[in-house]
Amino acid sequence: MKYFSTRGGDQELSFEETVLTGLAPNGGLYIPVEIPSLPSNWETEWKDYSFVDLSVAILSLYISREEISELELRDLVAKSYAGFRHPYVTPLRKLGEKKYVLELWHGPTWAFKDVALQLLGNLFEFFLKRRNARRMDGGTDKLTVVGATSGDTGSAAIYGLRNKANISIFILHPKGRVSPIQEAQMTTVTDANVHNLAVKGTFDDCQDIVKSLFSDIQFNATHHLGAVNSINWARILAQTVYYFLAYFHLRKEIQSEVQFVVPTGNFGDILAGYYAKRMGLPMSAHLGVATNANDILARFWKTGRYEKVDSSPELPVSDGKQGTQDASGVKETLSPAMDILISSNFERLLWYLAFETVEDASDVNVRRAKAGDIVDGWMLKMKKDGKVEVPVTVLEFARRDFCAERVSDEQTLETIKSQFLGSPSYVVDPHTAVGLTAAARMANYNSLSTVQIILSTAHPAKFSEAVSQALQGSSQFDFNRDVMPEEFKGLLQKDRRVIDVERPDVELVKKVIEGYV
Numbered sequence: 001m002k003y004f005s006t007r008g009g010d011q012e013l014s015f016e017e018t019v020l021t022g023l024a025p026n027g028g029l030y031i032p033v034e035i036p037s038l039p040s041n042w043e044t045e046w047k048d049y050s051f052v053d054l055s056v057a058i059l060s061l062y063i064s065r066e067e068i069s070e071l072e073l074r075d076l077v078a079k080s081y082a083g084f085r086h087p088y089v090t091p092l093r094k095l096g097e098k099k100y101v102l103e104l105w106h107g108p109t110w111a112f113k114d115v116a117l118q119l120l121g122n123l124f125e126f127f128l129k130r131r132n133a134r135r136m137d138g139g140t141d142k143l144t145v146v147g148a149t150s151g152d153t154g155s156a157a158i159y160g161l162r163n164k165a166n167i168s169i170f171i172l173h174p175k176g177r178v179s180p181i182q183e184a185q186m187t188t189v190t191d192a193n194v195h196n197l198a199v200k201g202t203f204d205d206c207q208d209i210v211k212s213l214f215s216d217i218q219f220n221a222t223h224h225l226g227a228v229n230s231i232n233w234a235r236i237l238a239q240t241v242y243y244f245l246a247y248f249h250l251r252k253e254i255q256s257e258v259q260f261v262v263p264t265g266n267f268g269d270i271l272a273g274y275y276a277k278r279m280g281l282p283m284s285a286h287l288g289v290a291t292n293a294n295d296i297l298a299r300f301w302k303t304g305r306y307e308k309v310d311s312s313p314e315l316p317v318s319d320g321k322q323g324t325q326d327a328s329g330v331k332e333t334l335s336p337a338m339d340i341l342i343s344s345n346f347e348r349l350l351w352y353l354a355f356e357t358v359e360d361a362s363d364v365n366v367r368r369a370k371a372g373d374i375v376d377g378w379m380l381k382m383k384k385d386g387k388v389e390v391p392v393t394v395l396e397f398a399r400r401d402f403c404a405e406r407v408s409d410e411q412t413l414e415t416i417k418s419q420f421l422g423s424p425s426y427v428v429d430p431h432t433a434v435g436l437t438a439a440a441r442m443a444n445y446n447s448l449s450t451v452q453i454i455l456s457t458a459h460p461a462k463f464s465e466a467v468s469q470a471l472q473g474s475s476q477f478d479f480n481r482d483v484m485p486e487e488f489k490g491l492l493q494k495d496r497r498v499i500d501v502e503r504p505d506v507e508l509v510k511k512v513i514e515g516y517v
């Protein structure tokens with residue numbers, strides 16, 4: 001299997017190159033030259049597969065045997081999920097007759113990003129080891145992973161890469177501006193290859209520094225910078241697996257239509273569901289995009305306009321008060337991992353929409369080239385004007401597979417509360433609550449027999465503020481007793497290692513990195 005850029009060009013990459021490169025030089029994201037179909041016997045053959053078995057079966061369709069043998073792949077996958085606390089890795093939990101949540105947070109940092117980043121870390125290590133074994137000059141290929149975080153991604157990346165040979169990881173966070181649990185999760189990892197930089201500044205400052213490092217050709221060439229952000233193809237691929245696992249687990253209980261509803265930010269998690277569907281996983285109901293007040297995607301499905309700022313305030317606002325906006329236009333909400341202005345992985349869906357609706361669709365290579373040109377044009381326009389409007393045929397195509405809803409902070413809190421008071425009583429984190437709220441609205445458009453699976457993306461203990469706020473009036477509720485995992489209790493007391501950066505200054509950060517690698 002080869003991969004190419006959503007913005008066109010003739011470049012075709014192997015899986016290894018795709019994973020190590022991240023973003024294409026022309027600014028595009030890599031997608032597979034074709035979406036593989038499932039083997040004809042998949043449903044009987046795979047039905048009792050474990051998470052690891054399913055990962056091997058699905059990933060094999062996207063990775064040539066010559067690149068990673070089946071044995072090697074099994075080893076990588078098994079290693080990646082051995083540390084998860086649940087034997088199913090991502091178990092399904094029933095909350096109602098037609099409502100299930102898929103718990104994606106049984107990994108080391110208690111959030112769904114572990115599913116992808118545990119595998120990505122092992123893939124990086126595997127590729128580097130092999131490159132070094134093949135080198136004849138005695139030198140060593142190394143990778144320096146640099147990233148900025150406002151919380152979740154940083155800790156999942158650190159746990160994915162800790163203690164990996166020939167890889168150093170530098171994660172910048174705004175000092176004092178991440179939650180105490182998230183800060184503790186990151187800085188209590190004291191492996192020699194892990195470096196936490198607490199930058200005096202904002203998250204945007206951190207992100208700007210990382211961007212300048214990546215665009216510094218000299219620095220990048222010397223240190224072989226690697227990225228772990230959600231545009232990395234391996235992250236999408238790893239996430240397709242749990243859609244299949246959930247499908248099979250549900251089928252053991254009930255034969256019915258299934259709708260997946262996904263709390264969405266950068267569109268990575270739900271895009272994995274789209275690939276699962278395109279491969280042949282039965283999903284006749286729409287994939288449900290659930291956003292918070294940062295609703296660029298919900299607005300797209302309403303209007304066909306992909307725009308940073310809502311230019312049609314005439315649209316009825318039915319969901320109450322929205323969060324406050326920072327200077328860049330991002331609204332701060334109770335579900336911070338979904339606080340985004342634009343969704344980077346959405347570009348991948350746009351490519352498929354462009355490809356399906358290209359006129360004069362004779363030759364697949366011609367269509368592919370045209371789709372690349374179209375996406376390139378849309379993205380340029382987006383960059384220039386902050387908005388782009390797609391033709392109505394494209395919007396119709398998007399509506400065949402997806403529906404979308406926006407959820408306010410107020411509704412998020414209400415849902416946390418009603419689910420806690422419901423039967424079974426179950427405490428959800430604010431991101432999952434966004435999904436649950438959207439799902440309840442989407443159910444009105446489903447057939448009566450459709451069962452919903454809402455992806456639960458974080459453990460509630462990671463977002464104590466929102467959960468406590470929602471449940472403070474409930475006399476039966478005790479955060480420490482009901483939510484706090486034993487593992488978290490000791491975390492705040494553990495030894496930490498963190499490097500203070502006194503100013504948000506790229507030269508200071510460079511010095512730190514150069515001092516360690």
Ligand SMILES: *Cc1c(COP(=O)(O)O)cnc(C)c1O
Nearest residue numbers: 264265266267268269337457458
């Ligand atoms: C990252 C994240 C999301 C959003 O996932 P995307 O793939 O960016 O759409 C939702 N919830 C939590 C807890 C996350 O960490």
